[in-house]
Amino acid sequence: MKKTYKIEVDCANCANKMEAAAKNTAGVKDAAVNFMTLKMSVEFEEGAEPKAVMEEVKKNCKIVEDDCEIYF
Amino acid sequence: MKVFFSHGNLSQCAAWLKAAYVQKSSAEMGINMTKKQKKMLLRIIVAAAMMVILMFIPSEGIIRFCLYMIPYLVIGYDILRKAGLGIYHKQVFDENFLMAIATVGAILIAITGDGDYTEAVAVMLFYQIGELFQSYAVGKSRKNISELMDIRPDYANVEIDGVLRQVDPDEVAIGNLIIVQPGEKVPIDGIVAEGESTLNTVALTGESLPRDVRAGEEISSGCINMTGVLKIRTTKEFGESTVSKILDLVENASSRKSRSEDFIAKFAKYYTPAVCYSALALAVIPPIVLMAMGLLPDWGDWIYRALTFLVISCPCALVISIPLSFFAGIGGASNAGVLIKGSNYLETLSQVDTVVFDKTGTLTKGVFEVNGVHHNNMDEEKLLYYAAHAESASSHPISKSIQRAYLNIVRQTNGNTIEKAEVIDRNRVSNIREISGKGVVANVDGVEVAAGNFRLMEELGVTYTECSQVGTIVHMVVNKEYAGHILISDVIKENAKRAITELKKAGVKNTVILTGDIESAANQTAKELGIDKVYSQLLPEDKVAKVEELLDISTGKLAFVGDGINDAPVLSRADIGIAMGALGADAAIEAADVVLMDDDPLKIAKAIRISRKCMGIVYQNVVFALGIKGICLILGAFGIANMWLAIFADVGVMVIAVLNAIRALFVKKL
Numbered sequence: 206m207k208k209t210y211k212i213e214v215d216c217a218n219c220a221n222k223m224e225a226a227a228k229n230t231a232g233v234k235d236a237a238v239n240f241m242t243l244k245m246s247v248e249f250e251e252g253a254e255p256k257a258v259m260e261e262v263k264k265n266c267k268i269v270e271d272d273c274e275i276y277f
Numbered sequence: 278m279k280v281f282f283s284h285g286n287l288s289q290c291a292a293w294l295k296a297a298y299v300q301k302s303s304a305e306m307g308i309n310m311t312k313k314q315k316k317m318l319l320r321i322i323v324a325a326a327m328m329v330i331l332m333f334i335p336s337e338g339i340i341r342f343c344l345y346m347i348p349y350l351v352i353g354y355d356i357l358r359k360a361g362l363g364i365y366h367k368q369v370f371d372e373n374f375l376m377a378i379a380t381v382g383a384i385l386i387a388i389t390g391d392g393d394y395t396e397a398v399a400v401m402l403f404y405q406i407g408e409l410f411q412s413y414a415v416g417k418s419r420k421n422i423s424e425l426m427d428i429r430p431d432y433a434n435v436e437i438d439g440v441l442r443q444v445d446p447d448e449v450a451i452g453n454l455i456i457v458q459p460g461e462k463v464p465i466d467g468i469v470a471e472g473e474s475t476l477n478t479v480a481l482t483g484e485s486l487p488r489d490v491r492a493g494e495e496i497s498s499g500c501i502n503m504t505g506v507l508k509i510r511t512t513k514e515f516g517e518s519t520v521s522k523i524l525d526l527v528e529n530a531s532s533r534k535s536r537s538e539d540f541i542a543k544f545a546k547y548y549t550p551a552v553c554y555s556a557l558a559l560a561v562i563p564p565i566v567l568m569a570m571g572l573l574p575d576w577g578d579w580i581y582r583a584l585t586f587l588v589i590s591c592p593c594a595l596v597i598s599i600p601l602s603f604f605a606g607i608g609g610a611s612n613a614g615v616l617i618k619g620s621n622y623l624e625t626l627s628q629v630d631t632v633v634f635d636k637t638g639t640l641t642k643g644v645f646e647v648n649g650v651h652h653n654n655m656d657e658e659k660l661l662y663y664a665a666h667a668e669s670a671s672s673h674p675i676s677k678s679i680q681r682a683y684l685n686i687v688r689q690t691n692g693n694t695i696e697k698a699e700v701i702d703r704n705r706v707s708n709i710r711e712i713s714g715k716g717v718v719a720n721v722d723g724v725e726v727a728a729g730n731f732r733l734m735e736e737l738g739v740t741y742t743e744c745s746q747v748g749t750i751v752h753m754v755v756n757k758e759y760a761g762h763i764l765i766s767d768v769i770k771e772n773a774k775r776a777i778t779e780l781k782k783a784g785v786k787n788t789v790i791l792t793g794d795i796e797s798a799a800n801q802t803a804k805e806l807g808i809d810k811v812y813s814q815l816l817p818e819d820k821v822a823k824v825e826e827l828l829d830i831s832t833g834k835l836a837f838v839g840d841g842i843n844d845a846p847v848l849s850r851a852d853i854g855i856a857m858g859a860l861g862a863d864a865a866i867e868a869a870d871v872v873l874m875d876d877d878p879l880k881i882a883k884a885i886r887i888s889r890k891c892m893g894i895v896y897q898n899v900v901f902a903l904g905i906k907g908i909c910l911i912l913g914a915f916g917i918a919n920m921w922l923a924i925f926a927d928v929g930v931m932v933i934a935v936l937n938a939i940r941a942l943f944v945k946k947l
Contacts, residue, residue, distance in 0.1 A: 215313075215408075215412055216372070216408075216411075216412075216593070216596070216597065217596045217597045217600055217601075218371070218372070218545055218592070218593070218596040218597075219371075221542050221545075221596075222368075222371075240415075240600055241415075241419060241600060241601070241604035242419070243419070268366045268368065269366070269368055271358075271359055271362050272355075272359065
């Protein structure tokens, strides 16, 4: 399953870091952050609960870039 | 530095700053600024004002330190906090860390040295100004680009119980009637049920030529209705409609990263730690060496050099300007009617030197048209009249094209009207006999007419004249006498020849046609258009094999241009697949990397030029940013560069690179 979320982040490098952080979250198969459209598309692993996974993704993103936001 | 704020009197300065702020915030800047940006602008102004005031307050020692810490913290508290958080989360070596270290270091030097805190505050101040500019510029271009692609309809008008209601386009089911008023966007694909109007298709095709529609015609979403009210019966759901598909493509486009973007991301990962360690080495090693040599170590000077080094090295200019260039390039291209599905494809497109075409639907219109009437012993109109009537019962494309040609010629001679006596009327035709695979024989106005291929002529025992041109030939016999033949062939697109010339001008070395057509037809088209190589009579699977062969021998990248379902495998096999968006099959559009919205082959050269411009900007920025930084780093290491040059190398370079990146958006004149 693939879902796209709106995000808020200030710099391109931070967006790259968020992407890496999201990719390393359990339950995420693949993730891509598009800084230009401010969107994060996340491909979930089979059977993963998007809402719970996204909480983790957000937590991990906050670690690499405190000043970011993911709307889900 | 001290000259910077030293003239004018205080109240004047404050008033000017206030006026500038009010003016800026209420005029062009404030409207588009986010809350965060406005807050940052305020902080910058407050800190700058405080610095001005502090210039005039003589102070010493701890009081001076405390006074200068106020603007420093006002402008830099978030950077310090982020740097602290970064260290806490073991995420050191980002820009915040660089800035925090550089400014804290500068403050320490000031404490131990001359007590000039200006530099530390100024570095932070200019860094924040740069960040604000960057965030503003990116936000602005983000908005510009989305405005260019502003084709998303907000609502659909549906008549419920005789009242017109605006509903979410997502809620409209297939087969419903929607109403589109002049000035509105067509929200969903469908067929016009009622009304006549002119459509503006510029958002879809990049062409400003208006298109007329009337009842019974297909209409795609995203067009703007200009003149009349249209009632449209929807044939697709909103999610499946043209407009949704285009938006989906474009929005996902910059997620596919190009090699240059990947390179920069990787580069930044190693670069920041590398400069941090170099800076550390610069601060520590030379003094130790000097000490060992029995000389004065001069710690302050070397630490200052190291800090300058850190400020210069900030990689923001590259990290921001490269994705921005691609984003702008893709945005500009889609505005010109060329959808590029990813930054990586933009990059590949710029290296194309071989373009392979499928013929039908790509270079030709893919519709059969009467291309000439030859050896006729009667008026062309009369001959077409007989042919059109004889074929009137058939819906075969060939018959249709003859009927169309007849009506066209009548319109031409009559000044765009058709009189009743000239309409194709089946009542005038009797005794129609279709002879399978050969043609048709019928009585038109009591005259015996036979229309068909050479086999029919042979069957009827009529001597016929061969046609010297390639295409489908319909021989005509009227009243048992050979009356000439009609040449029907696929028509070459108006722009096809120019498209090939433009491609050659754009640096494409090799143009090739792959087609299932017979050799003579293919060769003739190739000759007419100036195409280098032709491979004809190919089956779809042969096309893949041929493209693979060409891939092996071409030095640059290979683009394949096609439109049909059977082109899909070839489109995905080529380095770059270009599909025709209007005529093309969904499978082809899906498989392609670039879609030409209006099927105009001329756009291929344009797309290549857009990609070259965009890549040019990317390289300029890489060379410029790295070059300036490299020079400044060396100057900094030798102690020639001070903090002020460092700030230029960081913020100045970034501003210039961002402005340069935005240039990629302007593709109109390419």
